[in-house]
Amino acid sequence: MKKWMLIDGNSIAYRAFFAMPPLTNSAGLHTNAIFGFTTMLLKLLEEQKPSHVLVAFDAGKVTFRHEGYAEYKGGRQKTPPELSEQFPVLKELIAAFGIAQFELDGYEADDIIGTLTLEADKQGVPALVVTGDKDMLQLASSGVTVAVTRKGVSEVELYTPDAINEKYGLTPGQIIDLKGLMGDTSDNIPGVPGVGEKTALKLLHEYSSVENVLSNLDKLKGKLKENIQNHQEDAVMSKKLATIFREVPLEKSIDEITYSGHDDAKLGDMFRRLEFKSLLERLQLGAESGADESKAQAAAAELTVTSLSGDEDSEGMDRLMLALESGGEHGLFIEAVGENPHHAELLGVSLATADEVFVLPASALKAAFCERLNAWLGDETKPKYGFDLHKSELALRWAGHRLGGAAFDVQLAAYLLDPTDNQLALSSINERQGFTGVPTDEAVYGKGAKFKVPDEETLFRHLALKAHAVLRLAPKMTEELKATGMEKLYFELEQPLSRVLADMEHQGIKVERSVLEELGKSLESQLSTIMSGIYSLAGTEFNINSPKQLGEILFDKLGLPARKKTKTGYSTDAEVLEELAPYHEIIPLILHFRQLSKLQSTYVEGLLKEIREETGKVHTYYRQTIAATGRLSSQFPNLQNIPIRLEEGRQIRKAFLPSEPGWSILAADYSQIELRVLAHISGDENLKEAFIHDMDIHTKTAMDVFGVEADKVDANMRRSAKAVNFGIVYGISDFGLSQNLGITRKDAASFIEQYFNVFKGVRQYMDDIVTSAKKDGYVTTLLDRRRYLPEIKSSNFNLRSFAERTAMNTPIQGTAADIIKLAMVQMDEALKSRGLKSRMLLQVHDELVFEVPPDELELMKGLLPEVMEGALKLDVPLKADVSFGDNWYEAK
DNA sequence: ATGATCACG
DNA sequence: ACGTACGTGATCATG
Numbered sequence: 059m060k061k062w063m064l065i066d067g068n069s070i071a072y073r074a075f076f077a078m079p080p081l082t083n084s085a086g087l088h089t090n091a092i093f094g095f096t097t098m099l100l101k102l103l104e105e106q107k108p109s110h111v112l113v114a115f116d117a118g119k120v121t122f123r124h125e126g127y128a129e130y131k132g133g134r135q136k137t138p139p140e141l142s143e144q145f146p147v148l149k150e151l152i153a154a155f156g157i158a159q160f161e162l163d164g165y166e167a168d169d170i171i172g173t174l175t176l177e178a179d180k181q182g183v184p185a186l187v188v189t190g191d192k193d194m195l196q197l198a199s200s201g202v203t204v205a206v207t208r209k210g211v212s213e214v215e216l217y218t219p220d221a222i223n224e225k226y227g228l229t230p231g232q233i234i235d236l237k238g239l240m241g242d243t244s245d246n247i248p249g250v251p252g253v254g255e256k257t258a259l260k261l262l263h264e265y266s267s268v269e270n271v272l273s274n275l276d277k278l279k280g281k282l283k284e285n286i287q288n289h290q291e292d293a294v295m296s297k298k299l300a301t302i303f304r305e306v307p308l309e310k311s312i313d314e315i316t317y318s319g320h321d322d323a324k325l326g327d328m329f330r331r332l333e334f335k336s337l338l339e340r341l342q343l344g345a346e347s348g349a350d351e352s353k354a355q356a357a358a359a360e361l362t363v364t365s366l367s368g369d370e371d372s373e374g375m376d377r378l379m380l381a382l383e384s385g386g387e388h389g390l391f392i393e394a395v396g397e398n399p400h401h402a403e404l405l406g407v408s409l410a411t412a413d414e415v416f417v418l419p420a421s422a423l424k425a426a427f428c429e430r431l432n433a434w435l436g437d438e439t440k441p442k443y444g445f446d447l448h449k450s451e452l453a454l455r456w457a458g459h460r461l462g463g464a465a466f467d468v469q470l471a472a473y474l475l476d477p478t479d480n481q482l483a484l485s486s487i488n489e490r491q492g493f494t495g496v497p498t499d500e501a502v503y504g505k506g507a508k509f510k511v512p513d514e515e516t517l518f519r520h521l522a523l524k525a526h527a528v529l530r531l532a533p534k535m536t537e538e539l540k541a542t543g544m545e546k547l548y549f550e551l552e553q554p555l556s557r558v559l560a561d562m563e564h565q566g567i568k569v570e571r572s573v574l575e576e577l578g579k580s581l582e583s584q585l586s587t588i589m590s591g592i593y594s595l596a597g598t599e600f601n602i603n604s605p606k607q608l609g610e611i612l613f614d615k616l617g618l619p620a621r622k623k624t625k626t627g628y629s630t631d632a633e634v635l636e637e638l639a640p641y642h643e644i645i646p647l648i649l650h651f652r653q654l655s656k657l658q659s660t661y662v663e664g665l666l667k668e669i670r671e672e673t674g675k676v677h678t679y680y681r682q683t684i685a686a687t688g689r690l691s692s693q694f695p696n697l698q699n700i701p702i703r704l705e706e707g708r709q710i711r712k713a714f715l716p717s718e719p720g721w722s723i724l725a726a727d728y729s730q731i732e733l734r735v736l737a738h739i740s741g742d743e744n745l746k747e748a749f750i751h752d753m754d755i756h757t758k759t760a761m762d763v764f765g766v767e768a769d770k771v772d773a774n775m776r777r778s779a780k781a782v783n784f785g786i787v788y789g790i791s792d793f794g795l796s797q798n799l800g801i802t803r804k805d806a807a808s809f810i811e812q813y814f815n816v817f818k819g820v821r822q823y824m825d826d827i828v829t830s831a832k833k834d835g836y837v838t839t840l841l842d843r844r845r846y847l848p849e850i851k852s853s854n855f856n857l858r859s860f861a862e863r864t865a866m867n868t869p870i871q872g873t874a875a876d877i878i879k880l881a882m883v884q885m886d887e888a889l890k891s892r893g894l895k896s897r898m899l900l901q902v903h904d905e906l907v908f909e910v911p912p913d914e915l916e917l918m919k920g921l922l923p924e925v926m927e928g929a930l931k932l933d934v935p936l937k938a939d940v941s942f943g944d945n946w947y948e949a950k
Numbered sequence: 951a952t953g954a955t956c957a958c959g
Numbered sequence: 960a961c962g963t964a965c966g967t968g969a970t971c972a973t974g
Contacts, residue, residue: 604972605954624954626973631955656956660969687966689959696968699958707957732959732965785964794964855961867965871959875966903959903966 062178062315063108064171066189067115067159070095071148073190074211075141080857082848083333088140092148092332098188098211099155100337103317106186111317113152114170115145117161138853147332154324158315165306168194172302175202177312188214193242193300195222196233227263238268238297247296250289252281268297330489335481338489339498362414363522365514372427374416379430381411382440389529390444391484392461393521394453395503395511398694400563400677402453405511406518408525415522419514423459432459441465443532445484445524448682451560462557468528470552471535473683474544477845482683488527491534496527543842547876551841552682555879558886558898559680559690566675566717567697567899567909569665573713578662581654588651595644602651605630618642653706661701661710668695675717680901687868688843688875690901698902700946714946716909724896724915725949726922726940727905728878730755732787735873738932739840742819749934756780762816763809782813786820787870789863824866831865839872840930841880877936878904881929888925894918907946915942 074094081090103111152159160170171187175197178185187194187204190211198204198219205214219230228236239258241249253261265271272290275283286293322341329338364374382388389410394402404420422428434440435454440463444450447464454461472479472487481487485496502520503509511517539545593599596615600607609628613620618638622629632649639645668676678697680690692698700714701707716723728734733755737745748758760771760779771779778799785795796806814821828850831837836846845868850861882901889896896914900907906926910918919940926938943949 601972603955603970606972626953629954652956656970659971660957664969681967685966689966691967693968696958699956699968701957703958727959788965789963791963793962798964856963859961859963863964871965874959905959 062110062185065113067113069190110315112315113159114167115161116166154328169303172304173306198230237300389525391525392450399449399452408521410525410529417518436460438462448556566677568717581658688872711947724908724942729937740823789866841876881926
């Protein structure tokens with residue numbers, strides 16, 4: 059059964075572009091229009107099963123339509139560069155689909171399609187026209203259906219002549235009369251002023267064509283008559299412009315658009331380049347296809363997998379150990395399932411050597427024949443090349459084994475190469491590096507409730523493929539780190555830090571259950587009092603924790619003025635509530651309720667759940683590959699956001715204790731590290747001077763911005779200056795500052811102007827960093843950590859502005875992160891070399907927390923700030939303030 | 951699963 | 960004119 063599908067390429071690409079959120083691949087190429095186009099195409103191919111497919115594109119800037127009307131398509135927005143750059147790639151993709159594409163100088167896509175539908179009518183072959191443009195409805199006929207996209211590109215509405223009649227009461231041929239009367243702003247077709255779709259339809263139902271409307275002018279009246287009378291020529295010309303030209307000299311035969319399905323290899327390559335992971339999976343092009351399909355398959359097939367499950371396999375173990383102990387290349391993979399490495403289940407270990415891959419179930423590690431392997435794994439002098447060795451090390455430790463000598467970690471390297479990448483699974487990294495052959499974990503295990511460890515053969519094969527991928531990826535990624543100038547950052551900072559973190563995490567921090575429980579009791583009684591107060595003031599009981607219900611009570615029932623809205627309804631955040639406080643006495647109660655219930659659920663109940671029964675400790679997991687700026691993050695539980703600002707919350711810190719009697723908690727935090735970094739990076743003399751003399755930076759800023767002496771700076775001026783300093787670090791905007799200070803935008807702008815007048819070097823830095831980010835596509839920290847900012851070239855104001863602020867902030871926040879990481883590695887070395895018993899427990903971005911035995915307290919009070927301040931030499935001094943106590947609360 | 955809210959630097 | 964501060968994670972409610 060023959061069926062032609064004719065696609066209006068430009069129109070669909072435009073629709074897709076505006077319908078899809080921005081999307082780029084890691085090379086910075088925008089891909090959203092291509093993605094939208096592709097999903098639509100796949101859907102139509104599947105549903106329609108056409109025998110012939112064509113994508114037509116507009117060609118050339120000037121078409122024959124311009125000959126009669128120069129303004130045709132004038133006033134149209136220039137195609138955004140984010141879209142233009144997608145066309146060449148889209149055309150490659152269509153070729154990879156094995157689909158024909160036509161474009162012809164001087165003609166638009168709809169003319170080509172119009173010509174072909176005429177041919178389809180002549181041959182009696184059914185055809186489907188796919189477009190985003192309703193003009194094309196004029197092509198509908200008994201055999202030709204027009205599919206118009208709606209709601210983006212995911213769905214189409216099918217128009218047959220009957221459907222057009224039903225919807226508009228017109229024949230397809232009358233569509234051009236409709237356009238003639240109403241015009242089309244997007245193509246700059248004028249039509250008749252004052253005539254929109256409604257009026258045009260009424261006229262056509264009465265008189266059926268533009269010409270007939272004109273000859274019956276006398277039957278019309280009023281403004282309408284006048285408008286049409288004065289624009290008769292426009293109407294006729296508009297109709298002509300809207301008429302699709304159906305006699306394009308195509309000089310092509312229909313055979314050329316025969317569609318016989320796509321080439322898996324070519325399409326897979328394109329999808330990989332575009333990083334369309336979901337589509338790769340959907341078409342099952344992922345694991346076992348691509349241009350290097352045969353190579354990958356061959357390699358996978360050649361993979362000699364040896365399983366080592368028990369003492370009877372000691373011969374294989376000998377082969378493995380021979381390879382490892384002779385220092386041969388290897389790839390190590392340790393499978394531990396579960397997000398939290400402190401609770402992960404160790405499934406197995408795989409090791410790829412040059413010509414064989416060995417797989418061991420977790421249970422085998424306990425067996426006698428693994429003794430040599432365990433010794434090798436734990437030997438710090440034997441380098442390991444692996445994937446997520448940080449998690450591996452923790453999982454092994456909890457299982458009673460050790461891992462030492464981490465030398466290269468494919469995941470950690472991938473993070474440095476692109477710290478915004480949140481697809482750091484081995485299968486994703488493997489594909490991005492241009493390889494194939496590692497299935498996703500989801501494909502092997504399933505996810506969510508369907509997670510299941512497969513049979514041993516499947517599992518072993520998966521682990522073998524991963525170890526093999528590590529072996530293959532490590533040298534390539536080492537080269538990339540060199541090429542991007544991040545070799546030192548990687549090998550001298552991040553890799554050593556990974557072990558320091560694992561030590562801290564495994565050590566854990568003691569949390570006293572009874573302290574939290576007492577606090578919880580007090581919170582519970584306060585909460586119940588506040589709750590009754592709220593219910594009685596509201597006149598009803600409701601869930602105060604539901605923003606939806608709370609909004610209804612406040613704004614509908616009590617009639618308070620709603621100020622801000624969220625996507626889903628009224629906003630009830632603290633900022634809104636604080637403004638509402640004067641209007642109703644229920645407001646302070648709600649604010650208090652929120653504050654206490656946060657403490658109760660997150661910090662009392664949440665933290666209690668994380669305490670290990672056996673040790674009375676909590677073990678956080680520092681993630682080294684999450685934050686785009688290079689900071690650490692902390693999970694299960696997050697110990698980087700324990701309350702401190704409000705006294706009630708700060709009490710939580712009383713539960714954090716030394717793990718040994720008589721010891722102290724010692725903490726040190728960097729003072730103003732980000733502004734000191736800014737002083738160094740920008741070289742601003744005034745700011746440097748301030749830190750060299752160790753001035754109170756907010757007071758100093760107030761003096762300069764307000765032009766007064768130190769003794770004239772009042773609390774309010776200092777507060778404003780502090781906000782300006784924060785703003786500067788974040789990539790300042792007048793709006794942001796005005797919000798923060800509750801002042802007008804104008805006043806905020808003049809503060810900023812004043813600031814830049816006295817800190818000229820800072821202004822220069824802000825300008826320069828944005829310029830260099832535009833030129834290079836990325837920014838770097840002092841230690842050459844890199845962050846790509848593809849959106850800095852966007853024509854979308856919001857995206858671009860965001861990228862510009864990020865360009866200003868990332869080198870500052872990122873360098874501060876570099877510095878404290880250096881301090882951690884150096885501090886770890888200092889403890890070891892001096893044989894100290896003190897232990898590093900926590901890092902909170904600019905603060906390090908230790909537990910210290912009494913006989914080391916004095917020493918540590920000197921050593922810790924000394925190491926932190928000396929971690930990296932800047933043009934201004936670094937300063938660290940140290941404190942100690944019997945618990946974290948006291949160390950302030 | 952997603953959004954709103956709020957804890958931290 | 961656009962509509963914003965930078966970076967995170969946990970909890971709860973709700974679709």
